[in-house]
Amino acid sequence: MTLGILALVLVVAVGAGVGFVLRGGSGGDATGDATGDPAADPNTVVVKDDEIRDLVQAHTKALASGDAKAFTSIFDQKNAALIRDQTRVFANLSKMPLAEKSYEVLRRQGRAQDSFGRGVKFTQDVAFVHRFAGIDLRPVSEWYRWTIEKASPNAPLVVTKVEGAPPTISGEASKTMYFPGPWDIWPDIVVEKAGSSLVLARPEDAAMARRVAPTVSAATTSDLAFWQKNGDPNAAVPSGFVVALVKGKTQLGKLFRTAKANEDGVSIPMPRWGLANDTVKIGGTRVVMDTTSAFFEDEQGITEISEHELAHSLVAGLDSAQFALFGRANWITEGFAEYVAGRDQPITQNRRYAEGRAYLAGRLAMPFDGKLPTNPLWDFKQMTSVNYLMGHLAMRFIAQKYGERKLVEGVVAAYRAPGDDSEAALFQVLGVSKADFERQWAGYVRAQLA
Template identity: 80%
Template sequence: MSLVLVVAVGAGVGLVLRGGGSGGGAAGDGVTDPNTVVVKDEEIAELVEGHSKALASGDAKAFTSIFDQENTALVRGQARVFANLRKMPLAEKSYQVLRRQGRAEDSFGRGVKFTQDVAFVHRFAGIDLRPVAEWYRWTIEKASPHAPLVVTKVAGAPPTISGEESKTMYYPGPWDIWPDIAVVKAGSNLVLARPQDAALARRVAPTVSAAAAGDLAFWRKNGDPNAAVPAGFVVALVKGQAQLGRLFRTAKAEEAGISIGMPSWGVGDDTVKVGGTRVVMDTTTAFFKDDQGILEISEHELAHSLIAGLDSAEFSFLGRSKWIVEGFAEYVAGRDRPITENRRFPEGRAYLQGRLAMPFEGTLPTNALWDFKGMTNTNYFMGHLAMRFIAEKYGERKLVEGVVAAYRASGDDSEAAMFQALGVTKAGFERQWAGYVRAQLA
């Protein structure tokens, strides 16, 4: 079991494509032959703009009219998407043109078929700091020179760069794959669930609300009042890791919960690179056996989401130090309970006693060995103890200052930024921290 934060490397990736364009330049430039089948940028823009207007106005017939009417499953599925999206409290919603690939012109009068990536730009009211985007890949066909464009397939668009964990860009949303959505208010937050889990969502909602209130109170006490932090969160409930890896991403899931950071749409000079997050939690895990466990996982994931908007989103080779990222979330979730009550305490003691795959040598966990031979839970616990030590020695305000400094630095420089904020060297910190760990686990 692990809880991780996923923030796309380079939050601005792909946003330069806003406003349209195709992989091979504007199609149809200089075309005069009436037999030529060509798709112009203006046609794509008109198609996408009409789709936006249909969603905004609540016109289901217009929304589904762009899809292949002979493909009843596709039309029925998009009608379901429309109905689900209409339930979402979105302050902004529109479709925007991204990149195009494939043959969009034919000189011999034959039909053309190509793919067009489209961003669903949206912002949850009172929750997202900025609009964010889910990326679709539409397959579009044009049968003849004067035929309309027809969308024959809808899927998730892949990342623009290789090496991303997810095979799709924030697709699918629950509105894409759930037959219906139970939308439950939880204070300033939303809990989304499949219809059959509506009762569970209603039971979980007060705990999610309490977790959010606790995390936000911690921030108000210790954080910068002018920093970009959300006032609420979106939480989706799923059952099992297969579903966990198939919501707002397409990836292999090994966590119990996740906070997925989504890039701000049209970043430009905006300092907020991560406009919003989507928290997804697996209700089949041990955390959901009781209210205390639900509170713990909620506080942890919402702590990630709380400071996601402060992320620099700069590319880094190894990524932000996990002992800082996970240690902070663990600290926020467990700060009011004795360390001996932590579910990972026995593993921490076994680590200190040399009974695990690696011996305790008084050094902080590294990203490279974070998941080495079953050490993941232990490394979470060590990160937690690092944050407890900082809070006790320097105070919670200095802890928050150090974490924020680490987030605002590039991932590779995050650890150095933390120690600079604390005014200590890494070697000096580890010496003191190692003594603290031994005292806590004795």
């Protein structure tokens, strides 16, 4: 059982592909686009930028005004399945408490002009920019790839296919940019208030959503209370979270991303849209939890996974989102979330405690050498779970020796530093070298797991 947070390599991809801060209303890669006058021949079929802009703006207006007929009018009316799907998207989005929602033009690919009177067909990436009221720090975006056709010089543009747009750089963890949202693939959405947070679920999971909502509400209150006591009151942290419930790893990997999932829960950071000089790089997060995991066998487990994932989301907005070769140290990221979730319980009650003792006894794939876990070996031969425990114990050691405020200060420094410098930033706050810290921490670990 593994808890986790989606690597911010996806954020880096956004930065590398479109200058990190997306420019609302601008076209990205306009391959094949004709922005000047078409040929004098009246048979020329050409698609201009303003046609695309008008199409996308009309789609935005239809969603904002609650006009389902106008919303679906841009799609191929002969494709019953497509119209049915987009009608469902409209209905689902209408249930979302969104303070902002719009569609914005991204990059275009394909043949958008033909001088011989033939129709044209190309793909247009479109961002669905949105912000959950009272939850997202800034607007975020989900990327669609529309296939668009224009049959003749005076014919309207028709969207014939909708799918998720791929990242701007190949080889990323997710094959799509924050697609699909639950509104894209669920037949309906149950929305349960959980204090200042929201729980989203399929209709067949309505009972589970009602069961989980009070726990998510309590976890939100607990995590925010921890921050209010120990964190910077001026820091950009959310006051609530979006939590979606799924069943199984396949569903877990196909919500707000398209990737292979190994976690039991995940907090997915989403880059903010626009505002080039904004210091907040991560506009919001989406928490997804697998209700078939062992954590959902009892209320204690649901509390643990909720507090863990919400702790990730709590500090996501403080991330510098700077490029890093190896990324922020996992023992800091996961150790902090584990600490926040288990700070009030003795370590002997931790579900990984027995595994930790086996680690010290040399019964796991690697022996305990008194060193903090490294990212390259984080998942080596099923060592992931015990590495979570080592991160947790590192945070417990810091809290006991330096205090929780210093712990939070160090973690925030690690988030605000470039990922590869995260350890150095934390140790600088603590005023200790890594070697001295590891030596003291190793003794603490042996005492805790004796």
